[in-house]
Amino acid sequence: MSEFTGSCHCGEISYTVNAEPLRQVNCHCENCRKTSGGPYLASVFVPEDSVQIKGAPKEYQHLADSGNQMTKKFCGNCGAQMFSLGSGRPGIVSIRGGTIDDLEMIQPTINVFISSKIPSTPLDNSLVTFEKMPS
Numbered sequence: 219m220s221e222f223t224g225s226c227h228c229g230e231i232s233y234t235v236n237a238e239p240l241r242q243v244n245c246h247c248e249n250c251r252k253t254s255g256g257p258y259l260a261s262v263f264v265p266e267d268s269v270q271i272k273g274a275p276k277e278y279q280h281l282a283d284s285g286n287q288m289t290k291k292f293c294g295n296c297g298a299q300m301f302s303l304g305s306g307r308p309g310i311v312s313i314r315g316g317t318i319d320d321l322e323m324i325q326p327t328i329n330v331f332i333s334s335k336i337p338s339t340p341l342d343n344s345l346v347t348f349e350k351m352p353s
């Protein structure tokens with residue numbers, strides 16, 4: 219079984235995942251842009267029970283356009299966004315790709331919410347694109 223690790227910038231929160239990613243997505247939605255501070259977010263979905271977290275992330279909750287309740291977990295010290303859970307995907311957690319240590323394992327296959335992408339953000343045209351989030 220594969221394993222990968224990651225941490226926030228200051229190191230107060232770290233994690234180990236004991237599973238292959240279920241899906242990897244570059245998300246250009248406004249929620250991801252505004253919470254991450256980046257032009258888009260590389261999101262790596264894994265089973266929640268495969269993630270072991272060291273440290274105690276803070277939580278922020280909001281409603282997605284879909285009506286799902288979203289819970290974002292972030293480092294209360296350095297502010298790095300680490301994880302996101304949605305009521306529409308129970309048992310699955312999105313790991314914020316920028317926190318992963320092994321850069322080679324970040325291999326997104328789709329771009330989602332390109333309807334709200336920043337016009338100047340370049341797109342990898344080898345990826346499948348979706349206007350919104352496919353189910």
Ligand SMILES: [Zn+2]
Pocket residue numbers: 226227228229230231293294295296297298
């Ligand atoms: Zn931190």
Ligand SMILES: [Zn+2]
Pocket residue numbers: 245246247248249250251259331
């Ligand atoms: Zn998003």
